[in-house]
Amino acid sequence: MPTVIATISLKGGVGKTTLTAGLADFLAGVFAKKVLLIDLDAQTSLTTMMIGEQHWEALNRRGHTVATLFADVLDGTRRFDLERTVCRDVSATDGLTGIDLVPSSLDLIDLQEELSARRVALDDHLAAVEVLRRALAPILSRYDYVLIDCPPNVGPFSLNGLAMADGYLIPTIPDVLSTYAIPHVQRQVADFS
Numbered sequence: 001m002p003t004v005i006a007t008i009s010l011k012g013g014v015g016k017t018t019l020t021a022g023l024a025d026f027l028a029g030v031f032a033k034k035v036l037l038i039d040l041d042a043q044t045s046l047t048t049m050m051i052g053e054q055h056w057e058a059l060n061r062r063g064h065t066v067a068t069l070f071a072d073v074l075d076g077t078r079r080f081d082l083e084r085t086v087c088r089d090v091s092a093t094d095g096l097t098g099i100d101l102v103p104s105s106l107d108l109i110d111l112q113e114e115l116s117a118r119r120v121a122l123d124d125h126l127a128a129v130e131v132l133r134r135a136l137a138p139i140l141s142r143y144d145y146v147l148i149d150c151p152p153n154v155g156p157f158s159l160n161g162l163a164m165a166d167g168y169l170i171p172t173i174p175d176v177l178s179t180y181a182i183p184h185v186q187r188q189v190a191d192f193s
Contacts, residue, residue: 002036002143006165008150008158010181014171017045020149025091028098033144037090038132039104040066040157042112046149047103050090059087060105067105069135070157073128074114082135100143102136108157115156132160154188162189 007020020037027033039046047056047065059065062084069080087101115128132148140146148161162168162185170185172178 002140002146003167004146004148004165006148006150006158006161006168007171008152008154008162008168008185009171009178010152010154010185011172011178012152014173014178016152016171017041017043017049017149019169019171020046020147021049021092024099024145024147025093025096027145028091029093029096032098034142035099036086036136036139036143036146037099037101038066038136038146038148038161039102040108040132040161041104041149041151042106042108043151044104044106047101049092050099050101051087051103055087056103059085059103060107065103065105065107066132067107067111069131070108070111070115073131074111074118080135082139086139104149108151112151112155112157119156128156129159129163133164136164154185159188 007016009016024035024037027035037046037050044056063079064081064085072078072080085102087103089097089099090101091099148165150158150161168189170182
């Protein structure tokens with residue numbers, strides 16, 4: 001099974017997505033490791049960095065993003081197609097192979113609110129945190145590493161990424177605001193222990 005690492009920061013502008021992409025390029029390019037990237041951030045920065053805006057728009061129109069997975073949870077549907085969603089051999093570095101991507105979508109913005117409301121209604125902070133792990137289980141053995149780019153919060157998507165992770169990275173810059181929330185993330189992770 002792969003080593004799963006989530007990157008998370010509750011402050012923007014600290015290089016979380018850049019770190020995730022760079023680590024994937026390094027693992028694939030220098031060590032010939034097979035890497036799966038999962039973009040859980042509605043900003044879609046990792047996705048558009050790796051596949052470009054036009055390819056992302058086409059995938060998004062067809063519902064081949066991680067948003068469809070979480071919409072299925074809310075709607076009770078089964079539209080998410082893992083094999084069609086995974087983008088193969090992606091990278092911002094020309095000629096680099098060995099990196100696959102589960103792309104993100106702006107639709108995660110609305111879905112986060114709905115999933116959060118459901119967690120509150122159920123009075124269950126950890127409701128639906130195994131969705132991502134269960135959905136990806138059929139393909140995980142293909143990879144040496146899974147890198148998850150979490151959104152800048154500890155909502156339902158970040159919780160899915162953290163619950164699946166063997167470890168996590170919290171990029172910071174030398175200021176109080178980027179380090180202030182580190183204990184909060186650590187407490188959230190402790191809930192999974």
